[in-house]
Amino acid sequence: MRVCITSSGPSLDSEMDPRFGRCQYFLFVDPQSLEMEAVENPNIGASGGAGIQSAQFVTNKGVEAIITGQVGPNAFTTLQAAGMKILVGASGKVREVLEKYKKGQLTSYAQGPTARAHAGMGMGGGMGMGKGSGRGAAPPPPPPTPSAPHREDLQMLKEQSRQLKEQLGKITERIERLETKK
Incomplete structure (x- = not known):
């Protein structure tokens, strides 16, 4: 079964991207064979909802686990609803993180979001204070899961x-x- 790892580049030698919803690449990897599919994140430039859209995208790829640095509340809710294992706090080269996963050394399963809403949007935080031209207030947080x-x-x-x-x-x-x- 494949896992999805957030990455800053398209190879196993790339660094992990700590963001889930706005990571540069999703690497879909079979941990045993190392067969890999690198996909540029189609939601990286989304004006909003990147976490949810990325979670839906990854879920549709049929992976058993997500390995990332952080995951926001909306993405967490979507991934959890799909029954996805969410491993957070990973950093370093993708290949090294994958080895840790294979050895059972990644144990930080997310019990809730690890990043605030709009964390990956840049200095304005999606609140119109950056270069986003003020697209309105953030939606209310999701109900507790x-x-x-x-x-x-x-x-x-x-x-x-x-x-x-x-x-x-x-x-x-x-x-x-x-x-x-x-």
């Missing part, structure tokens, strides 16, 4: 706990090795 089912939360927390224990074990081993070298 229901939390994920208890079982999924529990499973996610157990996986995060397992990974943290593994990391702690490696850190402890390294400390012990360094202390024995003294």
Whole structure:
């Protein structure tokens, strides 16, 4: 199954784009075979609704997860309604992030939006204070979304706990090795 990664360029060696709705490229990648389709974001220049439109675009591509830096409230609601896994906080080269995903090292699942509305619009924030010629006020925020089912939360927390224990074990081993070298 493919994943979608927000990118600043069309290759696996490109840097991640931290924005979801207004990223430069969407990279649709099969994590196992590394077969990839790079698509320029058709919504990058949208005057409004880029997050929702991008979420619908990605959902229609049939991916199992989104890997990005941040996701706004409207895109989050749309992706969550489609049952999409949303991994946030990723940065660096796309290839490196993909390796972390394959190893189960990306564990920051979004429980809600991680960016404010209109965060990717530039210095005016979509409020007519930039070069957008004042297109009006922002729409009201979406209603709160229901939390994920208890079982999924529990499973996610157990996986995060397992990974943290593994990391702690490696850190402890390294400390012990360094202390024995003294």
